[in-house]
Amino acid sequence: EVVMTQSPGTLSVSPGERATLSCRASQSVSSNLVWYQQKPGQAPRLLIFGASTRATGIPARFSGSGSGTEFTLTISSLQSEDFAVYYCQQYNNWPLAFGGGTKVEIK
């Protein structure tokens, strides 16, 4: 089974700064990788699918890159509403697998 590892566990960033989140797969998942955002008490929200395609309504400051085993989510200029937990998920193989999450907090 594919194991997804996210780093760092917590990222402290000031508003307006750039945030770079990493996700690594234990074996290749091609480009079958998504990113979700989750705020406290809410369901996850899809941000990026196919490793780099923004979902409907997602601002351009969110971008995804990578393929194979190494993936990155970049938030170019953090807004107050972006402080949340971010998860990656691979959908190339069964069982589906999520990473452990990266919490982006206010510095």
Added chain:
Amino acid sequence: EVQLLESGGGLVQPGGSLRLSCAASGFSFRSYAVSWVRQAPGKGLEWVSATSSSGGDTYYADSVKGRFTISRDNSKNTLYLQMSSLGAEDTAVYYCAKVGDSGGYYFDHWGQGTLVTVSS
């Protein structure tokens, strides 16, 4: 507007059973695969189970295989999760989620979740 509304959660004793439901609206339910994902208190997301649009194909995480059964009734636009032999490790918010339009089991819409607590 796509809506997914879970129900059926609650307090259950260890070893007990529970059936969750997810009522879907705002899209052609019979055309999409759907899934259950859970989140233990203060923890990350864990995929549980998924079913194809027809219900003919089902998939399970190893942690629930043999104990949970996913099913759907396309005439009622409803997804189910029958859970048995429940243990404390199954305590979580259970979300139902609809797969996206671009192929592959990723999730573009989620319900708000229903809490399952396994405790004596």
